[in-house]
Amino acid sequence: MVAQADAAVFRPVRTGNPFEETVERLLQAIKLGVVGPGERLPAERDLAARLNVSRVTLREAIHALTEAGYVESRRGRYGGTFVNEQLPAPRRTPARKLARDLGAGLDDALILRAVLETGAAEAAADRRLSRAERDHLQRCLDENAAASLADYRRLDSRLHLAIAELTGSPSLLSCTADVRMRLNELLDAIPLLERNIEHSNDQHAAIVAAILSGDAASARQAMQEHLSGTAALLRAFLA
Template identity: 70%
Template sequence: MLRNRASDALFRAVRTGNAFEETVERLLQAIRLGVVAPGERLPAERELATRLGVSRVTLREAIRALQESGYVESRRGRYGGTFVNVEPPRASRKGPRRIAREMGVDLHDALTHRHVLETGAAELAASRELGEAERAHLVSRLSSAGTAELHTYRRQDSRLHLAIAELTGSASLTSAVADVRMRLNELLDAIPLLERNIVHSNEQHEEVVRAILDGDPAAARKAMAEHLEGTASLLRGFLS
């Protein structure tokens, strides 16, 4: 199904060398990027272990770690399972420059990587013949980002960008977009949400989506490039 493409990309098989650590990473990506939203249930244990290519013991250990960290809770009974907490753990109070140092983030590298991936994704999405369900899904994600409250904006923004990547039909590209957004989102979370920037960002989102729906690859690429440069400018400003 269309809505599962992002989860398919994130819940892909992990490498065997660090199965526990990578399982935790994949689950956190799905939660932080809003692929599994607050209050929603993670896929069933048997299904999730199969998709990640790990044992159920490893999966349970990873879920237990997320429980202890405050990201998820387990419920028993007929409608039980593992659910994403509505109230996530408190965000770090560290400044963006300190976070960047501790993460070892090369900002130029991350921004360049994101630019190449996401402009290419927008261009490719606009070049495809989209079905009605795909078009409706994209419009829905645009609406959710445009009406999001401040405390949910980053998550809805991420879901829109992932939806664009999903429209390329490439799970590998969707996964790469998710990875680079994770590299930058902790930094973005450490800088203030500026009302004017959100208004401008939503206007740019509309331009990108309009170009994709109109089947105009060049316009989609250009609109996405301008949008990403706005985010890059904010990060460079706060980290300078």
């Protein structure tokens, strides 16, 4: 886990629905790759404090995710709650039903994503990055490029979050994580196309190269082109 993305998803829940929102936060961390398969969630006491929920509520949420197949609890010196190596397949909502339910939500999600992520790419390229930050971004790129179809969505999300992390803005990172969850619900309703994945990987490489070279204008343009391709596919299948 990376500290900034970790903080973005494990932020305090609101008071109205603590159990439901705790489940949402934990699932967000898992589905966006902030805590990967086989990795351990933060310690219970620490996680409950960060989410601002009781340990009873946290345990109930973890129990629900255990029954759903996302995590397992281990006892002993090296115990804790770990993300399962094999995660449940996403439930795919039929594209036509999702399109009917969305209404104007598709354009809303795509516009918000475009504003956030093109700005994030530009801001990341403008920053003077540390060696650790540069290595982390390159590692996320390499892992995404080598991902299987089953892991592609999670590692793609992780790469986009890594770019948002590099802006140094926790608020932007939190917003990016939230809109990415909305986007993944849409993407799960359409097929993964190998040609599109190849094209996306090339675009990812161009975005990362621009960020690492400090070329803010090129980073913004490369991200815009990438997001436009995703938007075109979504509109083709859903609009």
